[in-house]
Every structure is written in C-alpha cells, then in structure tokens.
Amino acid sequence: MxxxxxxxxxxxxxxxxxCDRLVAMVLRKDKxxxxxxxxxxxxxxxxxxxxHNLEASPLDxxxxxxxxxxxxxxxxxxSDAVIEIIRRLGGFWRLEAALLxxxxxxxxxxxxEAGAQNRxxxxxxxxxxxxxxxxxxxxxxxx
Numbered sequence: 001m002x003x004x005x006x007x008x009x010x011x012x013x014x015x016x017x018x019c020d021r022l023v024a025m026v027l028r029k030d031k032x033x034x035x036x037x038x039x040x041x042x043x044x045x046x047x048x049x050x051x052h053n054l055e056a057s058p059l060d061x062x063x064x065x066x067x068x069x070x071x072x073x074x075x076x077x078x079s080d081a082v083i084e085i086i087r088r089l090g091g092f093w094r095l096e097a098a099l100l101x102x103x104x105x106x107x108x109x110x111x112x113e114a115g116a117q118n119r120x121x122x123x124x125x126x127x128x129x130x131x132x133x134x135x136x137x138x139x140x141x142x143x
Contacts, residue, residue, distance in 0.1 A: 006070065007036050009141065010085060011048065011063040014039025018119040019062065020130055022082075027136055029089045035139070037132075042142030048075070060116045079108035 010026065012019040026035055038044045040059050048065055049055060052075050064081040066074040076084050079100070087097035100108065132140045 006068065007034055008085075008088065009036045009038060009048070009065040009068055010081075011038055011040050011045045011065060013059040013062075013119075014041050014130065016059070016119055018115070022062065022085075026085060026089070027139070029093070032090070034088060035085070037140050038142040044142040060113070078112045079105065082112070083108075 010023065012023055014020075023037055026037075038048075040049075040063075045063075048068065049063075051073070054075070061077045062081050064076040064084050066076070066084075083097045083100050086093040086100075
C-alpha cells in the first residue's frame with residue numbers, strides 16, 4: 001500500500017473560502033506531515049464517497065478519511081472530522097479537541113451546519129479550486 005494513501009485524507013469543498021482556510025491552517029500546523037488533501041469536486045473524492053454510499057453534493061461538509069482503501073477504512077464528517085483533524089495536530093490542539101468533544105454531538109453538528117450554510121457568504125467562494133503552492137502539491141491527491 002502506498003504510504004501517502006494510508007495517511008489521513010481531508011476531503012473539502014475546493015471552492016469554499018472557509019475550507020481553504022482550514023486546509024491552509026492544517027498545512028501550517030501539520031509538523032509531522034500526516035495529512036493529505038482532495039477536493040470534494042475531484043474524481044478521487046467521488047471514488048472514496050461512493051465506497052461509503054455517499055455523494056459529495058451538496059458540498060456542505062468536510063470529511064476525514066482514515067485508512068484509505070484498506071480494510072477498516074473510516075470516514076468521519078462534520079464536527080467529528082474537524083475535532084479529529086485538530087486532535088491529530090497535537091500540542092495545544094489536543095486540548096482544544098478534548099474540550100470540543102465534551103459538547104454533545106447533536107449540538108456540535110447543529111453549529112457546524114449553521115456555519116456550513118453561511119460559509120460562502122461569510123468567507124467567499126472561488127470560481128475554481130485553489131491550486132496549491134508547489135511546496136505542498138504532493139499532499140494534494142486530486143492534482
């Protein structure tokens with residue numbers, strides 16, 4: 001199995017300003033080079049979602065894929081995905097993730113959905129998916 005594909009993969013809305021900020025933050029904070037990325041608009045993401053009987057549309061959530069293509073592949077979404085992403089960043093982020101996990105899932109997801117419904121208005125929308133900086137290009141599996 002390709003080591004790159006066994007790393008956690010963040011599936012995100014490639015034209016969303018908020019999602020772009022999340023990806024940029026993870027790229028800056030991921031000191032252990034553990035995350036890979038793919039936009040929900042990509043064929044790569046579509047293939048993963050199909051394995052879980054999901055569709056990318058509407059593009060209203062972020063997913064975290066654990067054990068891509070392996071037995072036991074797991075797909076986290078909404079607040080669970082965000083919490084696991086920040087937990088894996090380590091350091092202070094582990095504490096923040098633990099605090100967020102204390103809130104009931106229905107409440108976390110309701111807050112997530114409110115943000116997702118307003119993300120284009122609040123953070124903008126790009127006409128196309130952002131092209132990653134050459135320094136990070138190998139981390140994007142849909143290129």
